[in-house]
Amino acid sequence: MAGDGDTERLDHDGGTPAEADGAGARDAADRDGRGVYAISVAAELVGTGQQNIRQYERKGLLTPERTDGGTRRYSEQDLETLRRIGALLDEGLNLAGVKRVLELEAANRGLTEDNRGLADDNRELRADNRGLKEDNRGLRKDLKRARGGD
Numbered sequence: 389m390a391g392d393g394d395t396e397r398l399d400h401d402g403g404t405p406a407e408a409d410g411a412g413a414r415d416a417a418d419r420d421g422r423g424v425y426a427i428s429v430a431a432e433l434v435g436t437g438q439q440n441i442r443q444y445e446r447k448g449l450l451t452p453e454r455t456d457g458g459t460r461r462y463s464e465q466d467l468e469t470l471r472r473i474g475a476l477l478d479e480g481l482n483l484a485g486v487k488r489v490l491e492l493e494a495a496n497r498g499l500t501e502d503n504r505g506l507a508d509d510n511r512e513l514r515a516d517n518r519g520l521k522e523d524n525r526g527l528r529k530d531l532k533r534a535r536g537g538d
Contacts, residue, residue: 423453423461430462434470441470447483449473449490 431438444450445460450469452460462470469490476486 420464423463423466425462425467427452427460427462430467430470434467434474436470436474444470444473444483447487449483449487 425433427438427441431441441462445452450466450473452462452466455461472490472493473486476489477483481489
């Protein structure tokens with residue numbers, strides 16, 4: 389039964405359960421980027437053919453990890469990319485268009501992250517600036533008192 393196999397895969401993926409090792413979210417993020425799926429499993433999970441996945445790799449749309457023996461290993465992130473490729477193809481884009489969209493989306497994610505960092509830096513600089521203005525007011529008062537202008 390297909391449902392029973394799906395349940396078994398969800399129950400045990402061959403690794404240590406996150407709760408058992410105490411690492412939680414960090415391990416989940418590590419698993420997302422680690423290549424664990426063979427091409428046959430990846431193809432089945434995203435609903436495409438193995439030859440399509442190989443072609444996507446040749447076109448530079450994704451680069452799976454490789455074992456020492458050269459076997460492709462796909463991560464959760466790779467599966468997400470494969471799903472995105474499928475969605476873009478369904479929308480009528482060709483592989484060159486898909487590659488460009490993926491590149492632009494990656495650039496956008498990078499710029500968004502940069503923007504968050506700059507916004508954080510800006511908040512810190514504003515706080516520093518308020519502190520410096522306060523210091524400046526205090527120094528002006530001290531100088532005025534020292535000159536006898538108080």
